[in-house]
Amino acid sequence: xxxxxxxxxxxxKGIEAAGGFVRIAxxxxxxxxxxxxxxxxxxxxxxxxxxxxxRSRREFKAEVSPETLQVTTLGDLKVGAGVNLEKAMRxxxxxxxxxxxxxxDCTGRIAEKRPSGVGFLxxxxxxxxxxxxxxxxxxxxxxxxxxxxIQGNRFRVMIVPHTAAETGLTGKNINDRVNVxxxxxxxxxxxxxxxxxxxxxxxEQTLRTYGFM
Numbered sequence: 001x002x003x004x005x006x007x008x009x010x011x012x013k014g015i016e017a018a019g020g021f022v023r024i025a026x027x028x029x030x031x032x033x034x035x036x037x038x039x040x041x042x043x044x045x046x047x048x049x050x051x052x053x054x055r056s057r058r059e060f061k062a063e064v065s066p067e068t069l070q071v072t073t074l075g076d077l078k079v080g081a082g083v084n085l086e087k088a089m090r091x092x093x094x095x096x097x098x099x100x101x102x103x104x105d106c107t108g109r110i111a112e113k114r115p116s117g118v119g120f121l122x123x124x125x126x127x128x129x130x131x132x133x134x135x136x137x138x139x140x141x142x143x144x145x146x147x148x149x150i151q152g153n154r155f156r157v158m159i160v161p162h163t164a165a166e167t168g169l170t171g172k173n174i175n176d177r178v179n180v181x182x183x184x185x186x187x188x189x190x191x192x193x194x195x196x197x198x199x200x201x202x203x204e205q206t207l208r209t210y211g212f213m
Contacts, residue, residue, distance in 0.1 A: 002042045004097030004137070004144025006084045006167050007031075010043070012077050013059065022064045023051070024077065030085050032058060040088040040102065045142030045179040046072045047088075047102025072104045073141075073177045082168045084142045097144025098137040104179045105131075105187075108140075110172055111154055120159040120170045121148075124178065129153045131182040131190060139181040143167050 010028030017023075026043065032055045035041070039050050041062065048062035069075035077083070089095070112123025124140065132138060132155050136147050145157040164170040172178065 001089050002047070002086050002100040002102050002142070003089050003095055004086075004100040004139045004142065006086055006143055008085045009166070009168065010083045010085045012079055012081045012083065014061075015077065015079060018063065020066050022069060022075070023061055024064060024074070025052075025059060025061045026083065026085070027057065027059045028085055029058065030087070032060060035060065035087065042084075042086040042088075042100070042102045042142045044073060044083045045100070045102065045139050045181055046074055046104050068104075071106070072179050073107055076177065082171075084167050086142055098139075099184045100139045100142070100144065100181060101184055102142075103181065105182050106180050107177045108180045110174050110176050110178065112156065113170075113172075113174055116158065118161050120164060121156060122159055122169065123154055123156045124180070125154045126180055127153065129155055131186045133183065133186065136186070137183050139179075141167070141169060141178050143169060 008028045008030035010026040010030065012024055013027050014025035015022060032053055035050060035053050037051055037053055040047050041050055043062065046068055048064060050060045050062050052061040064074050106127055108124040108126040110122060111125040114121050129150055132147055132150055134147055134150055138145055138147055143163065147155050148158055149156045159170055
């Protein structure tokens with residue numbers, strides 16, 4: 001489990017195919033002092049397992065499964081690419097963002113990007129925005145953000161200067177792909193409501209009733 005508060009930016013130093021999986025090597029300023037093989041690290045919002053930890057070189061390696069390559073943008077990574085990093089949260093630590101599982105729901109694309117005061121307004125298009133709530137939370141490339149507005153299958157967020165400096169979001173361009181994880185609580189609510197309706201799915205009126213539209 002993660003918080004959506006990026007701890008460091010990393011750089012992909014190596015990519016190696018391994019039996020249908022891909023092993024990526026990442027160098028960063030992330031504190032690896034308490035990280036050991038088997039621990040979870042979110043890479044651009046995708047929960048990966050560190051299999052090699054080189055503390056002296058501030059490098060770790062993680063294996064990416066075929067499913068993760070298919071569902072996320074990690075299959076697009078090239079050597080030299082920058083990624084957002086966050087270690088798994090501790091239960092005794094402050095939750096600064098929102099509960100993020102690191103299980104990416106889909107990829108979206110940047111549909112809008114423009115300055116807004118000292119910040120940036122970014123708009124994203126997704127296959128379905130039924131779980132996106134105005135003033136609710138969403139994780140984009142592992143960054144916890146607040147949804148400002150929804151229109152169809154598009155939604156907007158505001159990127160404050162600190163987030164712009166600490167993440168790679170404002171360095172992306174129109175039509176670039178991003179990893180999207182919808183709010184965990186919303187997904188559970190939809191599942192429960194769907195089960196109570198006989199598993200036939202959730203109609204728009206039900207979603208409105210529960211505040212999801």
